[in-house]
Amino acid sequence: MFVQFVSLLALATSSLAAPVQDITSLGYLRCSSEGKVIGYISKSLNSFGEYKGVSPDSDSTDVNHRMLVSLDVTTNGTQSLLVKNAPDNDYPFLGGIGGEEGSTIGSDGDYLHVGGTGTTAPGAKPAYCGNTYTDRTNKLRKCESAIWVFNSTSSEVTPQWTNDAGDVITANIGYVDEAFVLTGDKKEFEDTWEDEVEWITLAFET
Numbered sequence: 001m002f003v004q005f006v007s008l009l010a011l012a013t014s015s016l017a018a019p020v021q022d023i024t025s026l027g028y029l030r031c032s033s034e035g036k037v038i039g040y041i042s043k044s045l046n047s048f049g050e051y052k053g054v055s056p057d058s059d060s061t062d063v064n065h066r067m068l069v070s071l072d073v074t075t076n077g078t079q080s081l082l083v084k085n086a087p088d089n090d091y092p093f094l095g096g097i098g099g100e101e102g103s104t105i106g107s108d109g110d111y112l113h114v115g116g117t118g119t120t121a122p123g124a125k126p127a128y129c130g131n132t133y134t135d136r137t138n139k140l141r142k143c144e145s146a147i148w149v150f151n152s153t154s155s156e157v158t159p160q161w162t163n164d165a166g167d168v169i170t171a172n173i174g175y176v177d178e179a180f181v182l183t184g185d186k187k188e189f190e191d192t193w194e195d196e197v198e199w200i201t202l203a204f205e206t
């Protein structure tokens, strides 16, 4: 009887604890190309487990298709973005996933996919953290989640990828075949894959 009383008291006390200060914001990731808004990152995956884009012109109710992410607006370094409306809760973060040539990018045309991933720590090298691309294609690929840098002045969100050797690359974001790639060199990517690419910048829109 006494034991029961004590544990009830402990429960009542802990529920009175001050709430943790909420420093995360919810918002959408707006895509611009050459200064013009072309859409948003969508909450939907294609059959390869890559996140798709949403055109602002394609559907007037497209706000329902946008990905909603949670972002810590006070962090200057790299952080993971939690997808609040993720289609696959096993891989809840918006992350980079190794491409055909591996998980290192730089001065050549190598690239990464963008999909749902498990979590990695800021600055960590690519790891088998689990991701939607591997899940959908059965191709084992490394990934990273904490690759996003938020600029609170411009609201821009830029990817900073840590390579297998530990060097850090500020990546370009390409929009190709309604999916996204991260690559180190725009021209090398275009020359290597001969793809029609829109180079985009991302902004966090609350």
Ligand SMILES: *[C@@H]1O[C@H](CO)[C@@H](O)[C@H](O)[C@H]1NC(C)=O
Pocket: 074, 075, 076
């Ligand atoms: C982020 O950078 C700004 C400007 O350089 C600085 O004033 C601020 O203290 C930094 N915040 C953190 C959390 O490091």
Ligand SMILES: *[C@@H]1O[C@H](CO)[C@@H](O)[C@H](O)[C@H]1NC(C)=O
Pocket: 151, 152, 153, 154
């Ligand atoms: C953040 O954006 C502002 C405005 O575009 C720019 O002047 C500044 O250099 C950016 N900061 C970083 C760390 O890139």
